[in-house]
Amino acid sequence: MSKQDVVIQPIGGCCTPIMDAALDSAGAAEGAAVFKALSDPIRLRLMSIIASAGGEMCVCDITPQFDVSGPTISHHLKVLRESGLVDCERRGTWVYYWPLPERLTWLSTLLSVPTPAAV
Amino acid sequence: MSKQDVVIQPIGGCCTPIMDAALDSAGAAEGAAVFKALSDPIRLRLMSIIASAGGEMCVCDITPQFDVSGPTISHHLKVLRESGLVDCERRGTWVYYWPLPERLTWLSTLLSVPTPAAV
DSSP states (O other), rough: OOOOGGGOOOSOOOOOTTTTOOOOOOHHHHHHHHHHTTSSSSHHHHHHHTTTTTTTTEHHHHHGGGGSHHHHHHHHHHHHTTTEEEEEEEEETTEEEEHHHHHHHHHHHHHHOOOOOOO | OGGOOOOOOOOOOOOTTTTTOOOOOOHHHHHHHHHTTTTTTHHHHHHHHHHSSSOEEEEHHHHSSSSSSSHHHHHHHHHHHHSSEEEEEETTTTEEEEOOHHHHHHHHHHOOOOOOOOO
């Protein structure tokens, strides 16, 4: 399967931590595609700004926080959206973004380290 | 700061979830560098195989699980090691790998979604 073929699935339930079970090739391709969305410093900071906003955020309030052009920010936001990490809606002139916690929870669970059970 | 300048720091304590606070540029660069290590399907599957082994794992037991060459696996293992996700030790002919749970916990916490406090 090429990277281009990876279709990021809708989240259904939660996943198994990699400390508990190895991923198969399909699971690894899906997970890697989402981590790729977070592997760029601008995108990860963008994601954190939207995630910590406590609600939706106008692109007009996001772009001024970066030293790159509006089209560059739009490109990065599109990658985050296609990875299921954020969603958006256009209202009038502006587009508003909000985080999708299900995807974050999915990744967080994948990387979680089970705490030893109490004896 | 270019990607080449990013120095992945030793883990000291835990980090703040991005749902709670936006990352600054340095934090985003550090996090993105580790997510980049997990953004390749082979590396993510490799990481999951080592993480789920329940201890250390000989490279001689890892390589046969992939359809790529030994040197390719060695390259990917080096990236995981340089990202602080695994460590290794050579003993005789073989190199043995084990996961570093602190780094996984750090990433997992970064992406975690706080559950609403009980009223």
